[in-house]
Amino acid sequence: MTKIATGGHPDLKMVNPAAAAIDIGSTMHMAAVNPEACETPVRAFGTFTQDLHDLADWLKPCGVTSVAMESTGVYWIPAFEVLEARGFDVTLVNARYAKNVPGRKTDVSDAGWLRQLHSYGLLRGSFRPEAEIATLSAYLRQRERLVEYAAAHIQHMQKALMEMNLQLHHVVSDITRATGMRIIRAIVAGERDPEVLAVFRDIRCHSSIEVIKAALVGNDRDEHIFALSQSLDLYDFYQAKIEGCDRKLEAAVAGLTVKAPGDVAALPKARIKRKQVNAPSFDVRAALYGVLGTDLTQIHGLGPSLALKLVAECGADLLAWKSAKHFTSWLCLARGNKISGGKLLSSRTRRSSSRAAALLRVAATTIGRSDTALGAFYPRLSFRIGKQKAVTATARKIAVLFYNAVRFGMTYRDPGAVAYEERHRSRVLANLQRRAKTLGFALAPLPNTEAVS
Structure with missing residues (x-):
C-alpha cells in the first residue's frame, strides 16, 4: 500500500508567497520565510533594538513584504513598531486562530507553521488602532x-x-x-x-x-x-x-484627525451638568465634539470619560467594521450562532477580555435606573432572562448607538420610557392578533378595562 503524503496541502492555493512569520518570545524571536527565498528559512534573533533591525535587514533580501506575528503579552510591540517603520505590512494575529487551523503544528516550528498559514491567507489580523x-x-x-x-x-x-x-x-x-x-x-x-x-x-x-x-x-x-x-x-x-x-x-x-471639518453646529446642551468623579480636568465633551462632530454623551449611559475611553479603544472612525453587526460581534456582545446539522446548538455570547465591552457593560448597568427608552428596556429584559443577559443585551444596544454616532454622525434623541412602553405594547398586541388569526379567532378589547403593558 502506497502511503499518501498530505503535509504539502496540494489543494490549497498560495496567495502570499512573500509572507514571513515571527514566533515572539521574551528573549528570542524565531523568524521564518519562504524556503525558496533563502537557504536558512528559519533564523533566531534577539530582542534588543539592534537585533530587531538585523531582523528587518534579513527579511528585505528575502523579498518579504508581509509579516505575521502572534500577540504575545507586550513582547510583540517593539518588533511590530520596528518592522512597520521599515515598510513591512505587519499582521497581528490572535494565537487562537493559528491553533484552531488543523495542521502538523507539533512537527514543525511555530514560526514555520505560522508562515505557512499566512502564505495561504488563513490568518486574519487583529484590530490595531492608528498611531494617534x-x-x-x-x-x-x-x-x-x-x-x-x-x-x-x-x-x-x-x-x-x-x-x-x-x-x-x-x-x-x-x-x-x-x-x-x-x-x-x-x-x-x-x-x-x-x-x-x-x-x-x-x-x-x-x-x-x-x-x-x-x-x-x-x-x-x-x-x-x-x-x-x-x-x-x-x-x-x-x-x-x-x-x-x-x-x-x-x-x-x-491632535486627532478631525472627522467633520468645516463649520460644525454648536455643542448641544449637556445632559448632565455635574462633574464626574476622577474625570479629566479639561472639557472632554467639547474636545471630542470638535473631533467627531457629534456629541456622544447624548447617548444615555455614556458620560464624557467613558466616551473618551471608548474612542481610545475602538478609534475615531470605526472604519475597521463594515456594519454595527460586525462591531458588536467583535465586542462579543452579539448572540452566538453555533449551528451543526441545521440545528442551533448554542446562542451564547463568546467570552471576551475586551476593555471596550467592559465599558459598555458598565454603561448598561447604570442606565437601568433612568427614565429613558433604554432604561425601560433593561428592567423588562432583566425580569425575563436575568440581569447578566440583560446587561449584555443593553450593552449591545448602546454599542450600536455608539457605532452609528461615530461612523455616520448620528444624533441620538431618546424617545423616552413612555414611548418605549407603547411601542412594546403595540408589538405584543400585533403578535397576539396574528396568532389568534392563525387559530381562527379575533381579538377584541374589553370594555372599561385598563390596559396592562
Whole structure:
C-alpha cells in the first residue's frame, strides 16, 4: 500500500508567497520565510533594538513584504513598531486562530507553521488602532493606573483617621472633597481643636458644624499623625501626576484627525451638568465634539470619560467594521450562532477580555435606573432572562448607538420610557392578533378595562 503524503496541502492555493512569520518570545524571536527565498528559512534573533533591525535587514533580501506575528503579552510591540517603520505590512494575529487551523503544528516550528498559514491567507489580523489612537489609549491607561494608586492612599488616610477615632468619613460624603481635604491638611499642619477644624466645613456640606465637631474628637498619637501625613503626601503626588497626564491627554485629543471639518453646529446642551468623579480636568465633551462632530454623551449611559475611553479603544472612525453587526460581534456582545446539522446548538455570547465591552457593560448597568427608552428596556429584559443577559443585551444596544454616532454622525434623541412602553405594547398586541388569526379567532378589547403593558 502506497502511503499518501498530505503535509504539502496540494489543494490549497498560495496567495502570499512573500509572507514571513515571527514566533515572539521574551528573549528570542524565531523568524521564518519562504524556503525558496533563502537557504536558512528559519533564523533566531534577539530582542534588543539592534537585533530587531538585523531582523528587518534579513527579511528585505528575502523579498518579504508581509509579516505575521502572534500577540504575545507586550513582547510583540517593539518588533511590530520596528518592522512597520521599515515598510513591512505587519499582521497581528490572535494565537487562537493559528491553533484552531488543523495542521502538523507539533512537527514543525511555530514560526514555520505560522508562515505557512499566512502564505495561504488563513490568518486574519487583529484590530490595531492608528498611531494617534494608540497614543491616546496609552495615556488613558496610564491615567487609570495613577487613579488606582491614588485610591489606595485615600484608604490609608481613612485608616489613619479611624485609628485616631476621627469619624470624618461618617459626616462627609467623600474625604477627598473640599471639607475633608481642608480638615485633613489642618490636622497634618498641627491643628487639633475640633472647634477650629469644624470651621473648615464647606457651605455645601450637608452635616452641620456641631456634628462635624463631635466627629473630630479623638486622640492624636504621633504614629497615626505620621501615617496620615505620609498618605496625604503620596495622594498629592499622584494627583500632580494625574494632572500631568491630563495635559498629555488634552494634547492627544486635540491632535486627532478631525472627522467633520468645516463649520460644525454648536455643542448641544449637556445632559448632565455635574462633574464626574476622577474625570479629566479639561472639557472632554467639547474636545471630542470638535473631533467627531457629534456629541456622544447624548447617548444615555455614556458620560464624557467613558466616551473618551471608548474612542481610545475602538478609534475615531470605526472604519475597521463594515456594519454595527460586525462591531458588536467583535465586542462579543452579539448572540452566538453555533449551528451543526441545521440545528442551533448554542446562542451564547463568546467570552471576551475586551476593555471596550467592559465599558459598555458598565454603561448598561447604570442606565437601568433612568427614565429613558433604554432604561425601560433593561428592567423588562432583566425580569425575563436575568440581569447578566440583560446587561449584555443593553450593552449591545448602546454599542450600536455608539457605532452609528461615530461612523455616520448620528444624533441620538431618546424617545423616552413612555414611548418605549407603547411601542412594546403595540408589538405584543400585533403578535397576539396574528396568532389568534392563525387559530381562527379575533381579538377584541374589553370594555372599561385598563390596559396592562
